[in-house]
Amino acid sequence: MEKKYRLATRVIHEAQEPGDWQGATLAPIFQSAAHEHQTAESLSNTFAGKGEGHIYTRLSNPTNTVLEKKLAALEGGKGAIAMASGMSAISNTCMALLRAGDNFVSSKSLFMSTYLLFVNVFKKYNITARLANILDPESVEREIDENTRFIYLETIGNPGMDVPCIRTLADLAHSHGLPLVVDSTLATPFLVNPISLGADVVVHSTTKYLSGHGNAPGGVVVDGGHFDWTGNRFGDFKPFVDRKGELALLDRIWREHHINFGTTQAPFHSYLTMIGLDTFVLRMERHMANTMTVARFLKTRPEVLWVNYPGCDDHPSHETAKKQFGKNGFGGLLTFGLKDTEACFRFIDSLKLVYHLANLGDCKTLIIHPWSTQYVAFDQGVKTGLGIRPGMLRLSVGIEDVDDITDDLAQALEAV
Template structure:
């Protein structure tokens, strides 16, 4: 049966699996091998020339990882996928496949701070420049930043940490008008909630360590190529891609062999196996994640200790209209809320929680919480944090799949502790919900 005809829940279990390669098992085996023997002299030559797609060395490909790649490509609606060792590696490989010294790209400002640091500091060292868009909802804002040397647009489908939702069709149209691909980090949404490639994006990246795995036990990353962006229309701009030889596989072939193959961010076969195990229950988990998050966000918005809640599923959210159009199955489970009383109140809330784990991770079956201003965004200036809406009282939460009533009781204890601290502070003017403007 073709994977194209399968429903999502069926595909997450069966897509990409080769019964013959599994040697009669229904579970993808772990191929713990650094290299693979060749049948004969000609096969070795053909594999190194690219004429044989078999395996030679795990840094270049492994049967376990390959099976998971096929599954992810199916779930995202892409042509081909590449697994690497982490989400940061996936983003690096995906972007370096499109960018070289002297190039420029445009990125949303509201993204994971590790990604912004990579762009601003590491890529700058490679001679690659970036401009950040403050208002991701404004296509003209993207258009105004395009230069002759622009090569790619980048954004997150659901932004970290404030849950802004990207209007993928609108921004993809601007990117394509400029003759460049749109790369979307779809980690927060997962292909169960949103498939950016179906809405016009060209490449999707994931930190598979998050929702795709779900168990928080193993790092991984993925790049999925739609195979639809026509790099052959401007061969001078994309000199690194051999479109004449590889056709619509040129980009994925290049990042697999030349970028990932040489830089070496290989995913361990065991980690690929653990990822496969997580993907098999993805739809069930994400559905529960999203319903729990919606209930928690609605409850938080009504609490007097809470100044604002940034969740696209709320009627008060600026992203609500886009979310309703692009996310029929739910709005994810990572969002931010802000408590009155600033950092001291936020700290008191965190210290009082019992079920929420205080850690720099998300997408786990367990609920997690973090204070961005003193952790992920601590290296930024106060002005930069204000631009991103990261205030002293903001908390980022990743809602798990526990019983929602237990999560609300835990947060109630935390809010009670935050209120005690806030009562000791000078009287403040209450903040409006979503009072911090984007950018």
């Protein structure tokens, strides 16, 4: 679409082709495992990568392709692959970049499964995730050596809530000939387009705000298409550069990992995600406003020992977030502290409106006690090191009437 349209228009109209869909205004669900070709030559050509035909849904699917085009456009990338989950997007991207013996430098402030993948699983392949304080570019730079392949960060750390400066880290990565990979799940294109700040690859769990209804697991990798893969560190990318030029990484992710690991997105989930996208901007405006109100409310309560939300003036990442996200807001997630685990359990058990479950970015308000759930199997020292505390609650603020959210939190705080 032409650049002049704003995000709220583009989420609805990007990649729309009603003429190809019998006039339907939403892409149909192509619920087929494979696609028939009328001639032997046509199927052979499609296998050879000529044209845009489809072969088999594990490889590509027309419904998924529409979502891919929409998300690539919304992130300002040159191509995208929709996958079965955010973790598929993260693992496939990293695996495509890494070889045995390599390392990469990552923020310590990571989503729990990403942390486990990086620290535990990659070890099996002799790959080291060098965890650094992403807010301190010098400490990131100290970890880079000749075997480093990329720098990785979350736009807003989950659940750390820290906001690194993408421009600074992209410049740092590029000065060493490295790409910057950004998980922008918590920020979404509503807050920022990391590619416009120099990031090379953006991954999302579309399960969250992009779909918005907590009903469609999914992920996406968006390739900015501006990284130079012919540099010294990436000689092994030559076949992919020869084949796909600026989209060499996306080709490698697809060809080596996505199709062979079978991390296919269900076309139905792409369809649900696109329904969600139509109302994305409206929902995000409400998430941002509600979360700010809830953060301010929590700060007034004596039972609440601390509130961690980059929208608060006293938050260590407030200035960076303001600069990076402009007037758009500070995200829909926050953490806050009660006295201990018992207080958190009493609080959760007293909630009447807020859902208690392991997700975020739903239009409903959601709560979880990370210490006893997502991190329950973690070594105590490790979880403390990651900033997870017994009295910490993570709240994903929904789009209900904000007075109903704060009323529910207030009555549950009375029970603490």
